[in-house]
Amino acid sequence: EVQLVQSGAEVKKPGESLKISCWGAGYRFADYWVAWARQMPGEGLEWMGIINPADSETKYSPSFEGQVIISADINIIYLQWSSLRASDSAIYYCARLASAVGGYDFDYWGQGTLVTVSS
């Protein structure tokens, strides 16, 4: 069974750094791009960026370029911040791109990681 599993909830202070993770199970992780999406409290979904775990090629949405770093290691991808702000408080989801060819279509999602940034 294909699954994306994410790291647990985090509570941080403004200015702190953070790295959350997502790993795949039930499929060959390197064969599928994985994206990160943000959902702020009570709001809709926004794509942040996408990474190819095989070679770490990354693409960012303009709104998030320079604000976060998406990276990959063997069988795991990361989303990191160097200096958090209160406005980064949200649920972050990873999602698997269904195919490496064609347009963008996401078939499996992680359970979400709640990030709370508060002084």
Place this chain on the structure above:
Amino acid sequence: DVVMIQSPLFLPVTLGQPASISCRSSQRLVYSDGNTYLTWFQQRPGQSPRRLIYKVSNRDSGVPGRFSGSGSGTYFTLKISRVEAEDVGVYYCMQGAYWPLTFGGGTKVEIK
């Protein structure tokens, strides 16, 4: 960026009755491979999004047959033939033809 507009924002429905959600895009969503990349997701309260329909009208494995997607060009529709209690949640359309990828604002389905 491609703008995705969903309507209505809120959809109160009676159990057993049909429901319909529309999604309009600011550009045609045809990719270079000839396919139209319009996806519908369901997000139940407290859960992750779940893909229901991909490439306009393809229903995912395990998705009940009461869900159907249709449309072309810049106008798309998600229909639920007979709403059940488990269908409560927020439904999002998403375009996957252009970067940056964009979602509609969501339609909240509630039971009357």
